Amino acid sequence: QSVLTQSPSVSGAPGQRVTISCTGNSANIGAGYDVHWYQHLPGAAPKLLIFNNNYRPSGVSDRFSGSRSGTSASLAISGLQAEDEADYYCQSYDSSLSGVIFGGGTRLTVL
Amino acid sequence: QVQLMESGGGVVQPGRSLRVSCAGTGFIFNDYGMHWVRQAPGKGLEWVAAISYDGRHQNYADSVKGRFIVSRDTSSNTMYLQMDSLRPDDTAIYYCAKTDLKYCSKTPCLQSSFDSWGQGTPVTVSS
Numbered sequence: 001q002s003v004l005t006q007s008p009s010v011s012g013a014p015g016q017r018v019t020i021s022c023t024g025n026s027a028n029i030g031a032g033y034d035v036h037w038y039q040h041l042p043g044a045a046p047k048l049l050i051f052n053n054n055y056r057p058s059g060v061s062d063r064f065s066g067s068r069s070g071t072s073a074s075l076a077i078s079g080l081q082a083e084d085e086a087d088y089y090c091q092s093y094d095s096s097l098s099g100v101i102f103g104g105g106t107r108l109t110v111l
Numbered sequence: 112q113v114q115l116m117e118s119g120g121g122v123v124q125p126g127r128s129l130r131v132s133c134a135g136t137g138f139i140f141n142d143y144g145m146h147w148v149r150q151a152p153g154k155g156l157e158w159v160a161a162i163s164y165d166g167r168h169q170n171y172a173d174s175v176k177g178r179f180i181v182s183r184d185t186s187s188n189t190m191y192l193q194m195d196s197l198r199p200d201d202t203a204i205y206y207c208a209k210t211d212l213k214y215c216s217k218t219p220c221l222q223s224s225f226d227s228w229g230q231g232t233p234v235t236v237s238s
Contacts, residue, residue: 002155036224038156045115045231046148046156051211051224089156093222099172100146100158100221 003028004090004103011109017078020106022090023071028101030071033093037066037075040087040105049088050075077108085110113137113227115207120232123197131232133190133207138227140188141165144210144220147181147192149203150231159205160192163216170221175201197236204231 005023012018022035029035037050048057050066053073065076073092077084090103119131133145147159160181161170169181180193190207208225215223 033222034224038225040156045206045228046208046225047228048211048224048226051226057226087155091156091224093218097173098218098221099170100161102148102156102158105155 002104003094003097003101004092006088006090006103006106008104009107009109011111012080013111014080014082016080017076018080018108020075020077020088020090020108022073022075022103024073024092024094024101025071027096028071028092028094029068029073031095033095035066035068035073036091037064037073038089038091039084040089046089080110082110084108113209115209115227115229117205117207117229117232120205120234122235122237124238125198125236127197128193128195129197129234130191130193131205131234133192133229135188135190135207135209138209141185142213144212144215144223145183145190146208146210146220146225147190148206148208148225148228149201149234150206151200151203154203157203161220162190163220164214165216168216168220170217194234197234199236202234202236204233206231 038046053068209227210223211226212223
């Protein structure tokens with residue numbers, strides 16, 4: 001059971017907007033620790049999509065955006081494309097575990 | 112460009128040891144903290160261990176503490192994960208990842224994002 005909770009799956013049609021949520025508690029997201037998001041395609045290296053809650057690395061499409069509020073964070077993907085079909089993970093720090101934590105992952109299906 | 116290349120994975124019996132490596136190129140390896148992250152079959156990403164830019168500080172997930180040791184060799188730009196007393200639930204693809212924070216150590220290394228990852232090396236623990 002992951003400390004950060006993500007819905008196992010989400011789906012949307014091409015062109016639509018989807019949101020993936022990541023819920024933590026007062027020892028991690030609620031304590032103000034930054035949230036980062038990764039895209040993971042089967043057989044590939046995970047790719048950093050969003051760092052420090054809402055910043056995009058150079059080269060990442062502006063269709064991807066992130067936000068954090070309270071004990072939760074969200075990743076929004078607009079203008080869905082077939083190539084967005086992948087697993088998405090949130091990551092943060094947990095002060096009670098003194099370590100890095102990942103969400104359980106959300107599989108995005110583009111219909 | 113930044114490249115991370117893992118090696119050393121394989122099949123090992125329960126209770127035995129294995130060492131996996133991560134070679135970094137395209138950046139000043141000794142300036143950045145590094146991490147190991149694994150993914151068991153059908154499961155999500157799990158953080159395993161971290162080492163500071165200078166190798167002086169290490170952190171471990173509870174699931175591997177006391178069995179795994181992370182180290183780095185500044186002369187060869189390589190990070191290692193020595194895995195002892197391996198168990199079947201250690202079966203996973205092991206990825207190395209680079210922090211995006213220069214000169215990080217201890218907690219800042221654990222709070223930073225991972226801006227580059229390797230392709231992973233598979234480890235199977237089975238009799």
